[in-house]
Amino acid sequence: MYNARPVIIGLAVFIGLTTFPIWRALEKAAPAPEPELDTPAIQQMPEKLCVEATPTMRARHMQLLGDWRAGVVRDGRTVYAGQAGKKYEMSLQKTCLKCHANKDKFCDQCHDYAGVQPDCWTCHIAPGENKP
Numbered sequence: 001m002y003n004a005r006p007v008i009i010g011l012a013v014f015i016g017l018t019t020f021p022i023w024r025a026l027e028k029a030a031p032a033p034e035p036e037l038d039t040p041a042i043q044q045m046p047e048k049l050c051v052e053a054t055p056t057m058r059a060r061h062m063q064l065l066g067d068w069r070a071g072v073v074r075d076g077r078t079v080y081a082g083q084a085g086k087k088y089e090m091s092l093q094k095t096c097l098k099c100h101a102n103k104d105k106f107c108d109q110c111h112d113y114a115g116v117q118p119d120c121w122t123c124h125i126a127p128g129e130n131k132p
């Protein structure tokens with residue numbers, strides 16, 4: 001009788017080593033998104049706060065934007081009271097993208113990762129875009 005243990009361990013190591021490049025490639029193909037907050041407007045903030053709490057923004061910014069749009073276009077409301085009672089103009093370009101002026105390193109980071117492509121930029125102007 002031969003001892004199966006070393007054979008199995010050897011096999012496990014062999015499989016681990018040969019598939020390692022595949023694991024590496026998978027990891028590289030889908031790096032977790034790291035939305036960047038490094039913009040002049042955010043740097044100037046004494047307290048780095050979004051319109052609502054960050055977890056809320058992460059999960060619900062699409063609804064918030066939809067509410068803003070409906071509010072402005074349908075009801076003619078323009079001011080939104082965010083967390084801590086701070087007031088914001090309800091505008092994608094003038095508000096969100098003033099702080100998050102790095103759309104490609106912020107919004108797009110997550111959206112590319114999640115495979116969503118919100119169609120806003122055919123009409124709304126992203127910072128740095130040279131459209132009228």
Ligand code: HEC
Pocket residue numbers: 065066068069072073090091092093094118119120121122123124
């Ligand atoms: C077909 C063109 C078009 C597309 C696409 C579009 N919008 Fe708009 N949006 C408008 C127009 C026109 C207004 C009204 C502008 C105004 O009254 O100042 C507006 C207003 C808004 C407003 C409120 C006012 C402001 O300045 O931001 C928000 C918020 C908004 N849209 C969000 C979005 C989001 C988010 C998307 C993508 C999911 C989007 N829109 C896609 C045309 C568009």
Ligand code: HEC
Pocket residue numbers: 035037042048049050051054057058061064065088092095096097099100
């Ligand atoms: C006054 C500046 C400011 C405005 C205006 C603003 N943000 Fe933010 N936003 C921030 C800051 C600062 C953070 C990071 C907060 C933190 O570190 O917890 C943030 C975080 C976020 C996050 C979460 C990012 C993550 O890492 O998960 C999302 C999503 C977001 N903002 C979207 C928006 C949208 C959409 C709007 C417009 C409706 C908006 N923001 C308006 C400053 C702003």
Ligand code: HEC
Pocket residue numbers: 033035058061062065096097100103106107108110111114116117118119120
């Ligand atoms: C922390 C990651 C993250 C950041 C940062 C982020 N988004 Fe999103 N966004 C998502 C995810 C994930 C979805 C898809 C959610 C779903 O389908 O439920 C989404 C969806 C959306 C939608 C709805 C799209 C649709 O077709 O339904 C809009 C509009 C949107 N984001 C706008 C923005 C804007 C504008 C910014 C930058 C100011 C931004 N997002 C930043 C993660 C993010």
